Amino acid sequence: MAQFDSTTDPKLKAFFDIPADSHFPIQNLPFGIFRPGAKRSARVGVAIGDYVLDLSVLDNHGFFDGPNLRGQDVFDERYLNEFMDLGKEARIEARQVISRVLSGEDDRLKNDADLRKRALIPMSEAVMELPVQIGDYTDFYSSREHATNVGTMFRGKDNALQPNWLHIPVGYHGRSSSVVVSGTDLHRPMGQTKADDADKPSFGPSRLVDFELEMGFFVSGGNDLGSTLSMKDVEDHIWGLALVNDWSARDIQKWEYVPLGPFLAKNFGTSISPWIVTPEALKPFRAEGPKQTNPEVLDYLKPERPDLTYDINLEVMLRGENMDKPHKICTSNFKYLYWSMAQQLVHHSITGCNMRTGDLLASGTISGPTEDSYGSMLELSWRGSKPLKFPNGEERKFLQDGDSVILTGWAQGDGYRVGFGNCEGKVLPVREG
Numbered sequence: 001m002a003q004f005d006s007t008t009d010p011k012l013k014a015f016f017d018i019p020a021d022s023h024f025p026i027q028n029l030p031f032g033i034f035r036p037g038a039k040r041s042a043r044v045g046v047a048i049g050d051y052v053l054d055l056s057v058l059d060n061h062g063f064f065d066g067p068n069l070r071g072q073d074v075f076d077e078r079y080l081n082e083f084m085d086l087g088k089e090a091r092i093e094a095r096q097v098i099s100r101v102l103s104g105e106d107d108r109l110k111n112d113a114d115l116r117k118r119a120l121i122p123m124s125e126a127v128m129e130l131p132v133q134i135g136d137y138t139d140f141y142s143s144r145e146h147a148t149n150v151g152t153m154f155r156g157k158d159n160a161l162q163p164n165w166l167h168i169p170v171g172y173h174g175r176s177s178s179v180v181v182s183g184t185d186l187h188r189p190m191g192q193t194k195a196d197d198a199d200k201p202s203f204g205p206s207r208l209v210d211f212e213l214e215m216g217f218f219v220s221g222g223n224d225l226g227s228t229l230s231m232k233d234v235e236d237h238i239w240g241l242a243l244v245n246d247w248s249a250r251d252i253q254k255w256e257y258v259p260l261g262p263f264l265a266k267n268f269g270t271s272i273s274p275w276i277v278t279p280e281a282l283k284p285f286r287a288e289g290p291k292q293t294n295p296e297v298l299d300y301l302k303p304e305r306p307d308l309t310y311d312i313n314l315e316v317m318l319r320g321e322n323m324d325k326p327h328k329i330c331t332s333n334f335k336y337l338y339w340s341m342a343q344q345l346v347h348h349s350i351t352g353c354n355m356r357t358g359d360l361l362a363s364g365t366i367s368g369p370t371e372d373s374y375g376s377m378l379e380l381s382w383r384g385s386k387p388l389k390f391p392n393g394e395e396r397k398f399l400q401d402g403d404s405v406i407l408t409g410w411a412q413g414d415g416y417r418v419g420f421g422n423c424e425g426k427v428l429p430v431r432e433g
């Protein structure tokens, strides 16, 4: 029987005020890597309201004395990988310690002004870093609506979905070296493109830079080379989730993608949100994804339970250089995805491919059923035929230099939100030299 998890009790409150619309109430407790100031070393933190709780300070004071964390020394680290490698038991143990400390049930932090000053850093002073040393990065293509939209644009309505799509969680091996944390700006890429009416390709700046609204998850534990993961216990290897923007150069993509799929169109940058939200925090928001009955999936991908996804509201905002504020251009939801994270991870390993702690698996663009829920400029502007209009009179078909794209996401609880914060990046002009 499922044990009651006190860390997600809606009635639980921190011993200091947290606004009701904060993404980081005591029920969330997402993990990240931060510096308490630009010149100080990186360490593990937890977002709580407008603060970051420094776990290395708590660890130095002996707070983490349970069987999975005692003596492990995993919080004074530049990446989360060592902590992640301890598996879900250590993550749950850490959550329980932190929850008791922040609620005041364990009053050692609450009653110690000096410790509070050292352990609770205003978020405005914290410098967020890439949280995970990412080993391999794989990007899936798991939204039926997105795959149908793109397929319709490029092959027509009758051939929109390829014959394999409803049987296989389609994906490709991406590039981990250019995954960056939110706040990192990226230059417009140069590349080879070919216009439909040109007789040969040319080289120059991409003219069709786009974002893709995605989420991703980090693997912990994994499997040995030659062994496989199964639907039975694969969720134990999903350590936590983040927002992902898979920046894309559509003109480069169009010319290069046959026959092996995306390559340089996707490798100039992928942004992730700095806070990793755990399966424990998301448990109250479990939801059923689309039915997979027509056709039925093969046995190795059959879910053990129906609710393998989460109800997570997603939004995208765009702010051009001459706009006074960001404007919402997309409203979607994680639960629209056809293939679940569990199925993606099982499928990835089914050949005996070894998945490792720190691997990032992203969902693919998360488009919904309506035109305002499409997760890319390609779909929102329908390949440039329906430009988006903004209040200052500007229009966009794709992204211009100086445009910032802000992804955000949250699950709505009863009186609280389990949020992901923002995943933000700006398109800079082509780099000189």
Ligand code: CA
Binding pocket: 139, 140, 212, 214, 246, 364, 365
């Ligand atoms: Ca993608």
